[in-house]
Amino acid sequence: EVQLQQSGAELGKPGTSVKLSCKVSGYNIRNTYMHWVNQRPGKGLEWIGRIDPANGNTIYAEKFKSKATLTADTSSNTAYMQLSQLKSDDTAIYFCAMMGLYWGQGTLVTVSS
Amino acid sequence: NTVMTQSPTSMFISVGDRVTMNCKASQNVGTNVDWYQQKTGQSPKLLIYGASNRYTGVPDRFTGSGSGTDFTLTISNMQAEDLAVYYCLQYNYNYTFGAGTKLELK
Numbered sequence: 473e474v475q476l477q478q479s480g481a482e483l484g485k486p487g488t489s490v491k492l493s494c495k496v497s498g499y500n501i502r503n504t505y506m507h508w509v510n511q512r513p514g515k516g517l518e519w520i521g522r523i524d525p526a527n528g529n530t531i532y533a534e535k536f537k538s539k540a541t542l543t544a545d546t547s548s549n550t551a552y553m554q555l556s557q558l559k560s561d562d563t564a565i566y567f568c569a570m571m572g573l574y575w576g577q578g579t580l581v582t583v584s585s
Numbered sequence: 586n587t588v589m590t591q592s593p594t595s596m597f598i599s600v601g602d603r604v605t606m607n608c609k610a611s612q613n614v615g616t617n618v619d620w621y622q623q624k625t626g627q628s629p630k631l632l633i634y635g636a637s638n639r640y641t642g643v644p645d646r647f648t649g650s651g652s653g654t655d656f657t658l659t660i661s662n663m664q665a666e667d668l669a670v671y672y673c674l675q676y677n678y679n680y681t682f683g684a685g686t687k688l689e690l691k
Binding site: 507509516517518519522531533534567569572573575576577578 | 586619621623628629630631634640670672674679680681682683684685
């Protein structure tokens with residue numbers, strides 16, 4: 473069974489960074505893209521970017537190019553997303569997803585001083 | 586960027602209704618469109634891939650259609666368990682979600 477287990481909720485201060493993780497079991501992440509999607513409170517889904525864990529290649533939505541950094545560790549079958557220069561409107565649930573079929577449970581990031 | 590304009594924003598429906606929602610792409614995306622269902626507090630769930638292919642286990646009351654710029658998700662014989670927000674996603678030019686259609690009970 474494929475499962476994506478995301479790290480726990482984060483509380484970050486404005487101007488700081490947080491790094492979220494997404495550990496995959498039941499599937500080798502080298503064989504797929506890992507996507508990240510966010511959802512602001514009461515709002516819709518927004519695609520952030522994706523990484524090819526086999527070679528580290530990434531693509532980002534334009535608005536997230538200076539906000540998110542995607543990485544992956546194939547030895548631990550885990551994808552990561554770092555969010556930098558946090559602002560209040562970065563407060564959201566962040567999902568990792570594979571092939572559209574498999575999604576993590578989401579990580580709530582709250583930005584507050 | 587490819588914009589996906591989803592309509593309507595919300596619909597008030599009754600059990601047994603036939604429900605139709607739409608997504609319009611700002612440029613030709615072929616059939617590179619998926620539809621997702623998201624219930625409150627849950628992660629999205631894939632319903633339709635490649636515009637018209639129902640994913641394994643999805644009830645056959647869900648039907649996707651369209652190509653190019655115009656796409657439709659139809660739910661025939663709406664069930665209470667189908668109350669959710671539905672999103673389209675294009676993946677022809679990077680990836681873009683529509684804003685969602687929320688189904689609510691009358």
